[in-house]
Amino acid sequence: MKIGITCYPTYGGSGAVATELGLSLAERGHEVHFVSYALPFRLDRFRERVFFHEVEMEQYPLFEHPPYSLALAVAIHGVARQAELDLMHVHYAIPHATSAWVARKMLAEEGHDLPIVTTLHGTDITLVGIHPSFQPITRFSILHSQGLTAVSDYLAEQTEHDFGAPRDRIEVIPNFIDPETYYPGREPCHRATLAPGGEKIVMHVSNFRAVKRIPDVVMSFARILGEVEARLIMVGDGPERPRAREIAERLGVEDAVTFLGKHAAIEELLSCADLFLLPSESESFGLAALEAMACGVPVITSDAGGLPEVVADGEVGHLLPVGDFEGMADAGISILADEVRHARFSQAARALAVERFSVDRVVPMYETYYHRILEGSGT
Ligand code: GMT
Numbered sequence: 001m002k003i004g005i006t007c008y009p010t011y012g013g014s015g016a017v018a019t020e021l022g023l024s025l026a027e028r029g030h031e032v033h034f035v036s037y038a039l040p041f042r043l044d045r046f047r048e049r050v051f052f053h054e055v056e057m058e059q060y061p062l063f064e065h066p067p068y069s070l071a072l073a074v075a076i077h078g079v080a081r082q083a084e085l086d087l088m089h090v091h092y093a094i095p096h097a098t099s100a101w102v103a104r105k106m107l108a109e110e111g112h113d114l115p116i117v118t119t120l121h122g123t124d125i126t127l128v129g130i131h132p133s134f135q136p137i138t139r140f141s142i143l144h145s146q147g148l149t150a151v152s153d154y155l156a157e158q159t160e161h162d163f164g165a166p167r168d169r170i171e172v173i174p175n176f177i178d179p180e181t182y183y184p185g186r187e188p189c190h191r192a193t194l195a196p197g198g199e200k201i202v203m204h205v206s207n208f209r210a211v212k213r214i215p216d217v218v219m220s221f222a223r224i225l226g227e228v229e230a231r232l233i234m235v236g237d238g239p240e241r242p243r244a245r246e247i248a249e250r251l252g253v254e255d256a257v258t259f260l261g262k263h264a265a266i267e268e269l270l271s272c273a274d275l276f277l278l279p280s281e282s283e284s285f286g287l288a289a290l291e292a293m294a295c296g297v298p299v300i301t302s303d304a305g306g307l308p309e310v311v312a313d314g315e316v317g318h319l320l321p322v323g324d325f326e327g328m329a330d331a332g333i334s335i336l337a338d339e340v341r342h343a344r345f346s347q348a349a350r351a352l353a354v355e356r357f358s359v360d361r362v363v364p365m366y367e368t369y370y371h372r373i374l375e376g377s378g379t
Helices: 013-027 068-083 093-109 135-143 153-163 214-225 241-250 266-270 287-294 325-336 339-357 359-375
Strands: 002-006 031-036 050-054 087-091 116-120 147-150 170-172 200-205 230-235 257-261 275-278 299-302 317-320
Touching: 002 013, 002 068, 002 093, 013 031, 013 050, 013 087, 013 116, 013 287, 013 359, 031 068, 050 068, 068 093, 087 093, 087 359, 093 116, 093 135, 116 135, 116 153, 116 359, 135 153, 147 153, 147 359, 153 170, 200 214, 200 266, 200 287, 200 325, 214 230, 214 241, 214 275, 214 325, 230 241, 230 266, 241 257, 266 287, 275 287, 275 325, 287 299, 287 339, 299 325, 317 325, 325 339, 339 359
Parallel strands: 002 031, 002 087, 031 050, 087 116, 116 147, 147 170, 200 230, 200 275, 230 257, 275 299, 299 317
Antiparallel strands: none
16 A cells, blocks of 8 residues: 555654554565654664655745645645555645645545545544534544544544544554563663662653643652652653752652653653652553563553553552642552562563554554545545
8 A cells, every 4th residue: 555644753652653554564564655854763774665745835024834734735735646546645634635625626626536534543532623613624524634643542532522423434453562572671771871869760751741740740759759768750842841850859859850851762761760650630541651561661641541551550650649749659669669570560561552552453453444434535
C-alpha cells in the first residue's frame, strides 16, 4: 500500500505513535509518505520506502495567524496525486482531519478517491476538541473520515458521548512499543550520572502541560524522599516547568531534582529508572507509562481516562485517584523500599507491555483496518 501520514512533528505521544507506525509499515513493505510542517522528531535517519514532505507556508504580513490547515490540505492533495496514495492516515483530529477532508474533496473533483483514516489521540477529543471554537468542525471532520480509530476504549466512549460518533464506527487500536528498543538493562547505563550516590531513580516524562499535574510529581517525590534515598529525573519541557522548580525549592528538595529537558531517545533514560510517575488529570492512553513498563519500570499513575487499560493495578504498579499525590508517594515507597516486590512488578510490567502492546501485535491491526476501509471506500 502507499500510505500518507500526517501528525504533529513535535515531542508528544501522537507524533511518536504516528512516526513509529509509519516506520514499521515501511519495514513491512509499504511505501509511507509523511506530510507535516517539520520532520517528525523520531524520523531521524534514512529508511527505505519512507518519504517526508514539508508543508509549504507562505508568509504574508496580512496573516497574523498563517492558515496552516489550508496549506496542509494543499500538501496532502499534492502528495496524494504525485505518490498515488491509497490512503491518508491523520493523527490528532485538529486540524488534520479537516485538512484531509478538504484534500479528499479536491481529489474527488479530479476523479481520485482518497480514503481518510483519523486516529484520535486524546486532547483532540477531551480538551481542545470539545471547546466550542472547535467542537462543530471536529465533529464534522471525524464523522466524515472513512476510518476512525481511538487509542483506548475510554477515548472511543468519550468520542461517542461528546461528538455523537457511533461507537461501532470507532475502532480501538492501542498504542504500542518495540520491545527491542524499549527493554530493561540497556547498556551503556546512565544510572551513575543520574544518581551518582546510588539513589533510586524516580522519573517523569511529559510535555509539562497543566493536564500532567506536574506539581503532583514533585510533591509525591518530596514525600518519597522522606523514606527512600532517591533522585527525581524530570524529562521533557513545557509551561509547567518553572512551577515544578518553584515547588521543589519550596519543599526543599531541589538538590534531588534534575530537569533534563527534551530527549528524543527516551528509552536510554527510562531503562535507568526505578519508578515512573504519571499523575495526569486526563490521559487517553499514557504512552510514556507504557514505554516505562516495557523498560521494566513499575509505574504509579492516576486512574484517569485510559490509564486503567494500560496499567494493571497491583501487578505492574498502582493507580490512584487524580490528585492523591500522598497515596501515589506511599505506593511508590512500598515498591522502592522492597527489592523483591520491585523485581516482581518490574518483570510483570515488561511482560504485560510485550504481550499486549508490542509493535508486532498492534501494527497488523492497522493494516487489517486499512484493508477494511479500502474495501468500503468510494462512499
Ligand atoms: O492529546 C494530547 O494531549 C496530545 C497527545 C500527544 O501528542 O502527546 O497525547 C495523547 O496521545 C498520546 C498518544 O496516543 C496518549 O498516550 C496520551 O495519553 C494522550 N494525552 C492525553 O490524553 C492528555
